[in-house]
Amino acid sequence: MKFSIKRLRDGLSKTKDNLVGRIKSAVSLHAKIDDELLEELEEILIKSDVGIGATERVIEELKERVKSEKEKDSARVVDLLKNEISAILRSDNHRESFFDINLNPYVVLVVGVNGTGKTTSIGKLAHTFKQNGKSVVIAACDTFRAAAIEQLEIWANRVGCDFVRSTPGADSASVAFDAVQAAKSRGIDVVIIDTAGRLHTKVNLMEELKKIKRVVTKAEPEAPHEILLAIDATTGQNGVQQVKVFDEALGLTGLILTKLDGTAKGGIVIAIADELKVPVRFVGLGEKIEDLDEFSPGDFVEELFG
Numbered sequence: 001m002k003f004s005i006k007r008l009r010d011g012l013s014k015t016k017d018n019l020v021g022r023i024k025s026a027v028s029l030h031a032k033i034d035d036e037l038l039e040e041l042e043e044i045l046i047k048s049d050v051g052i053g054a055t056e057r058v059i060e061e062l063k064e065r066v067k068s069e070k071e072k073d074s075a076r077v078v079d080l081l082k083n084e085i086s087a088i089l090r091s092d093n094h095r096e097s098f099f100d101i102n103l104n105p106y107v108v109l110v111v112g113v114n115g116t117g118k119t120t121s122i123g124k125l126a127h128t129f130k131q132n133g134k135s136v137v138i139a140a141c142d143t144f145r146a147a148a149i150e151q152l153e154i155w156a157n158r159v160g161c162d163f164v165r166s167t168p169g170a171d172s173a174s175v176a177f178d179a180v181q182a183a184k185s186r187g188i189d190v191v192i193i194d195t196a197g198r199l200h201t202k203v204n205l206m207e208e209l210k211k212i213k214r215v216v217t218k219a220e221p222e223a224p225h226e227i228l229l230a231i232d233a234t235t236g237q238n239g240v241q242q243v244k245v246f247d248e249a250l251g252l253t254g255l256i257l258t259k260l261d262g263t264a265k266g267g268i269v270i271a272i273a274d275e276l277k278v279p280v281r282f283v284g285l286g287e288k289i290e291d292l293d294e295f296s297p298g299d300f301v302e303e304l305f306g
């Protein structure tokens with residue numbers, strides 16, 4: 001699957017200005033790597049949501065280089081930072097392509113707190129699967145709002161894929177079960193399940209999601225094959241916290257980091273790779289159907305520093 005580098009470039013432009021642009025201007029004001037420059041760099045990294053742990057590591061590594069290699073000249077700082085950030089992102093166990101699957105049906109459950117971009121990302125994912133020659137059914141398991149079902153149906157029509165729904169207020173797990181059954185009987189390749197971000201009843205969201213997961217496994221023993229959490233890049237460390245909570249409850253296989261185009265703090269990608277075991281699989285780069293990229297650490301670093 002080929003993704004558009006231009007889209008990634010455009011989507012990262014705010015982060016690039018805020019992070020790499022500011023690093024370059026700080027470096028240009030200091031001929032030597034001294035404490036003052038290191039402090040400025042630290043502040044820039046923190047303010048771009050790189051996270052305290054990753055920032056400290058990067059700065060320590062820079063100090064080591066200065067000591068051991070007698071690297072005093074600030075001209076190499078940008079390259080050194082790029083290498084350190086690459087090293088953190090490479091620890092992210094990214095697979096070649098999400099879309100190279102040959103299991104039928106392949107079941108993807110998408111979860112996340114309200115407004116993070118689950119439904120939009122599902123539309124984009126369904127579109128990409130279709131582009132890869134896979135047939136798709138999407139399941140409206142956010143049954144708690146009529147508008148949620150309609151919003152997903154609009155995406156299904158736009159994509160041109162199958163759609164399984166029930167009436168508002170219906171049991172969400174049984175919608176998921178029906179969708180997996182429908183995929184099996186119609187020979188559909190991929191099932192993508194949309195879920196609620198907030199319930200309008202006293203039911204606990206995590207319990208509801210666990211029930212969907214259990215019922216899906218009942219319909220297809222190996223499923224769900226993927227449980228993706230949508231987190232909003234503009235919410236920074238809050239998103240990191242959400243990963244911990246959802247991973248504990250459900251066992252996540254990956255993240256969709258949405259709205260990267262809308263933030264100057266895309267350094268959150270680095271904090272996630274540093275602090276969490278769950279890899280970023282996709283980044284959302286806009287509101288349109290094609291505005292989704294399969295995350296590649298290499299492309300990310302190149303576009304940021306390029």
Ligand SMILES: Nc1nc2c(ncn2[C@@H]2O[C@H](COP(=O)(O)OP(=O)(O)OP(=O)(O)O)[C@@H](O)[C@H]2O)c(=O)[nH]1
Nearest residue numbers: 114115116117118119120197258259284285286287
């Ligand atoms: N700029 C930008 N906007 C996005 C992106 N992804 C989603 N959005 C917008 O974010 C808003 C919320 O998206 P939804 O897909 O409805 O989020 P949700 O998680 O399904 O929300 P609930 O169903 O209410 O829990 C919408 O206005 C989307 O257009 C993205 O990658 N970039």
Ligand SMILES: [Mg+2]
Nearest residue numbers: 118119142148
């Ligand atoms: Mg939704």
